[in-house]
Amino acid sequence: MDNATEISEAEETARFIIEPWHVILLNDDWHTFDEVIYQIVKATGYSADKAEKIAWEAHTKSEAICYTGTRERCEHVASVLAEIKLGVRVERMS
Numbered sequence: 263m264d265n266a267t268e269i270s271e272a273e274e275t276a277r278f279i280i281e282p283w284h285v286i287l288l289n290d291d292w293h294t295f296d297e298v299i300y301q302i303v304k305a306t307g308y309s310a311d312k313a314e315k316i317a318w319e320a321h322t323k324s325e326a327i328c329y330t331g332t333r334e335r336c337e338h339v340a341s342v343l344a345e346i347k348l349g350v351r352v353e354r355m356s
Contacts, residue, residue: 281354283336287320287328288349295321297346302328305342330355 287302295317302313306329319326329339333352340350 282330283333284327284353284355285329285336285339286351286353287316287326289320289324290349301343301346301348305339
């Protein structure tokens with residue numbers, strides 16, 4: 263392996279570690295605000311006040327960034343939100 267390949271692989275690894283990902287919460291018409299807030303708190307550890315702001319943003323704007331972190335952590339947060347069939351997606355931050 264030459265030096266250029268080693269640097270390229272290191273840069274690629276660093277890019278995936280450093281670049282944050284988002285969990286996007288989608289609005290729906292079948293969960294109550296209390297259900298959504300509870301699940302956000304459970305998934306993220308956020309306060310109920312912060313979770314309520316996220317739920318309200320998703321309700322009024324059709325979606326909201328619910329969490330930002332590593333891809334692995336975002337996948338975990340999304341899976342907890344999906345336990346009650348909340349609509350979510352995980353995206354790399356652009």
